[in-house]
Amino acid sequence: MYGTTAKILRVDLTSGTFETETLSEEFYRLYPGGKALAGYILLNELPPHTDPFSPDNLLVIASGLLTGAPVSTATRYVVSGRSPLTGGYGESEAGGFWGPELKMAGWEAIVVKGKAPKPVYLWINGDQVEIRSAEHLWGKMTAEVQEAIRTELADEKVRVLQIGPAGEKLVRFAGLTNDLRHFNGRNGLGAVMGSKNLRAIAVRGSQRYQAMAYDAKTLLGIGGRLAKDVKENPLSWDLQVRGTPGLVEPLNAGGILPTRNFRQGAFENMDDVKWEAYEKELLTARRTCYACAVRCKREVAVDGRESPYGGPEYETIGAFGPNCGVSDIHAIAKANELCNAYMLDSISCGATIAFAMECFEHGLLTVGDTGGLDLRFGNAEAMLTMIEMIARREGLGDLLAEGSKRAAEKIGGEAAFFAIQVKGQELAMHEPRGKYNVGMGYAISEIGADHLVVTHDPAFAKPDAIQLKAAAPLGITKALPPRSLGEEKMEMFYILEKWGSLEKVVGFCFFGPAPRSFIPPEDVLLSINSATGWNLTMDEALQIGERATNMARIFNLREGFTRKDDTLPERLFQGLENGPLQGNAIPRDEFDASLTSLYRIKGWHPETGVPSRERLEALSLGWALEMLPQETK
């Protein structure tokens, strides 16, 4: 079999033992890594209703089929398990260097079960695997731990994937980081790892991806050509020049920059937090992920010194900036550093603090609750203090560490309205009242509110724009307005969701393939086929993506999720308070009708959203029928 190591490392932390599983090609063609492999393992091996913090929960870390291939943006791996934030299928992707290194070490995936009696870390050096004590690392910040592990192993090139003190404290939105700059932020999977007393996984490998490829020459040719294309495509050029911080100003201009807990869509102090301010006040250097010519990562100075944690991405700027009413770019950079040192998801953390700020301004939380902090919108100092309180579970931080949904249930009253979340996960910094498919993605995503389900609506607003033209090979050819729903829009959603899911299966970053970015869909397909020797058609490739989302859907149905969970926070059905889209709300009835259409298009029951037998069998998922709860069949 080509393009894969075909090996899974299985680790039982309770017994301290390992096993190697070898995958067959027949299996791998259906579940070729990442989201698909993780979904299959979770669905087949994790008993329903397993407590996310129980030793029985699984932590599945799976690289994608192309992770580590010499093609820009093919760097991603998935971390998966039952989410302590949502109670459903948990998943979070990251780029960087760790995923490619895992593949170079000879492994497609790691499946961790059980719980170590004391803190440990895993050391994977090619096919040599060792469990080592992490007692001396427990409680320490991520930068210190990475340095300590590299020193201990006497190898500066060891790639370290780890949780931080927040994961140890079981903060429900604790994440994982690799190289201190790349994050599996979402869904609280860092807390799952923490519950297993597993602080880190250090990896070193030497096997080049090309050696596994069916047609290495073609694969290298695609990689070389795409590396040149980066500078000639407007979308990737912009990512290289500004990176994600470049989103702040255009989103604000469109009235879709989440501000003050999604009350508003425009921020009056936007000039203080836009790219030009970032470039002037923070930027020190640019970086990238493994073999990626896009180079969208940023290095910054914090507190007058080079930060070891990289610079804030747009999501972090949005979450701790406008959404908390904060206009101090240095405070935002500090917030980013704190999140990365303690390893918190900066989206959920910022959004949960914004939620607390609104509760405070409405008297639902008082200075008595906050330990004396004046937790109003715009108070950067209080925001920074609260990040540390959450990470350490101190005072009000202990409640907020549960996430905004659980915190709102405890606080009571209007608080539930201020919790801007879906399925328990806080919204990313994209305002769906200006782009309705993003809202549909938030609602239907199996991991709770996620902004990476589909390419965002404005890309398809104009008939001759480059993104719409680039989507033609996927079958998307008609321009549709961002603020529209209905049958045609749901057909578009369906295709884009399959494509986005495929990216998460094969290991591409959202900033690689068109229509979001610069890699033509044909080159994605050619990369897969060159790596594997398969002869996948576009339809077959899309089916891989669809298979993965259906498995995640079944996982959630089994956990008791229903149609009522595929919705949006009440606030989004009300008008924005300011900006160019002032007064605009998502039309509730139309949204609900479109959800019904989307279910039907996906081959799910139009009322319940349960996948039909026919669709599951068409996706080679007939085996999963028996996993559907009896009452939903």
Next chain:
Amino acid sequence: MKLTSGGYLTFYMPERKRSIEIQLNGPTPLKEILTDLHIPLEEIHLVALNGEQADVETAIIRNADVVQIFSSVDGG
């Protein structure tokens, strides 16, 4: 007039500059200014004229005006 770009539209600006200043001889349709600069109109998602949203098809620009043009942008 001052023309500022955001999102991937900067790619199409002269010398890929974020903003430029242009001397106009009189009130000029924005569409004409952008066409002369070879900025593809189909990629323009938003226009702000002196801070207010404007229509690329109909906006008329004077020398004292500040025009911002933005492409669509995505998440990530």
